[in-house]
Amino acid sequence: MxxxxxxxxxxxxxxxxxxxxxxxxxxxxxxxxxxxxxxxxxxxxxxxxxxxxxxxxxxxxxxxxxxxxxxxxxxxxxxxxxxxxxxxxxxxxxxxxxxxxxxxxxxxxxxxxxxxxxxxxxxxxxxxxxxxxxxxxxxxxxxxxxxxxxxxxxxxxxxxxxxxxxxxxxxxxxxxxxxxxxxxxxxxxxxxxxxxxxxxxxxxxxxxxxxxxxxxxMDKELPKSTVKEIEDVILKYQPYVKGFHKMRTRRAGSKKFIEFHLVVDHTLSFVESHNIAEDIIKEIEKKIPNAEVTVHVDPHGFPDYS
CATH class of the missing domain: 1.20.1510.10 (Cation efflux protein transmembrane domain)
Structure with a gap:
């Protein structure tokens, strides 16, 4: 951490x-x-x-x-x-x-x-x-x-x-x-x-x-403009990042909860994948005040059983 x-x-x-x-x-x-x-x-x-x-x-x-x-x-x-x-x-x-x-x-x-x-x-x-x-x-x-x-x-x-x-x-x-x-x-x-x-x-x-x-x-999704900001941050890390899915967002008071699965190049090491995910989390939390981001990393080309 x-x-x-x-x-x-x-x-x-x-x-x-x-x-x-x-x-x-x-x-x-x-x-x-x-x-x-x-x-x-x-x-x-x-x-x-x-x-x-x-x-x-x-x-x-x-x-x-x-x-x-x-x-x-x-x-x-x-x-x-x-x-x-x-x-x-x-x-x-x-x-x-x-x-x-x-x-x-x-x-x-x-x-x-x-x-x-x-x-x-x-x-x-x-x-x-x-x-x-x-x-x-x-x-x-x-x-x-x-x-x-x-x-x-x-x-x-x-x-x-x-x-x-x-x-x-x-x-x-x-x-x-x-x-x-x-x-x-x-x-x-x-x-x-x-x-x-x-x-x-x-x-x-x-x-x-x-x-x-x-x-x-009722845990409504964050505004589309906010979700677009999140997506833009994720896609900046291409080609190492191949995509993302299962994104869920919500708000409780002033706190914003964001979670998604990050699909990365399967040739990256565990440490490299982790560092990319951490960089994305930092950038999202910097761009969106009071955000708490949770990321699950998936290797590209492998089935996601979660």
């Missing part, structure tokens, strides 16, 4: 794990701050929209908390009972969060419809507008920060968390627009209609997180 490669891989793994956990804790703190802010000013303004937004942030806090513990579990090294690691915990977290976002959106629709039917009075609209503008700005920068870390660490759970806050930006701006229209025209139903439209958009946007999470749990 190449100890330098192992040390480098371990160092990157620990660095990404630390970034994920710190970002998840940051998300929990941000959600808590927004909940308190919206509840306080919800009571001051008697605005159902602001209360609904506070409930939305409460769901975010719940999802972020699950996120933190799932990432902590997912990033644990492999053990005797989990030989492939715990990466699928992130897929479960992403699935859970897609349901949470969907439920929060349905709740917003319910509140908006109720407001259309029953009606309500709001006051101190100027304060409410300022608070929601501030919340939208805070949510935007939180979403951007989490998305940056999610892309760097290839984390589905953090990507879902980023979607929470990005959705909150639209929700908050929709509420701001509604409150402004109410202030100018006195037409309360406009606020509810905007909230319903924003909620429907949020539900639609969760489908990508839901699909990605299901793909991880």
């Amino acid at each position: 190449d100890l330098d490669r192992l040390d480098s891989s371990t160092s990157v793994f620990l660095s990404q794990r630390e970034k994920k956990l710190k970002t998840a804790l940051f998300s929990i703190g941000a959600s808590s701050f927004l909940i308190v802010l919206k509840l306080v000013f919800g009571f001051l303004t008697n605005s159902i929209s602001i209360f609904a937004s506070a409930i939305d942030s409460l769901f975010d806090l719940s999802a972020s908390s699950v996120n933190y513990f799932s990432i902590k579990k997912a990033e644990k090294p492999a053990d005797k009972e989990h030989r492939f690691g715990h990466g699928k915990a992130e897929g479960l977290a992403g699935l859970f969060q897609s349901f949470i976002i969907g439920l929060s959106s349905i709740y917003l629709i319910y509140v908006s419809v109720k407001r259309l039917v029953v009606g309500s009075q709001v006051h101190s609209l100027d304060i409410g507008i300022l608070v929601m503008v501030f919340s939208a700005i805070v949510s935007f920068f939180i979403s951007r920060h989490i998305k940056k870390v999610a892309d760097y660490t290839d984390s589905v759970a953090l990507s879902a968390d980023s979607l929470h806050y990005r959705s909150d930006v639209y929700t908050n701006l929709g509420i701001v627009l509604g409150l402004i229209i109410v202030k100018i025209t006195g037409l309360l139903f406009i606020d509810s209609l905007i909230s319903i439209c924003v909620s429907l958009y949020i539900i639609w946007s969760t489908t990508s997180v839901f699909k990605e999470s299901v793909d991880i749990l």
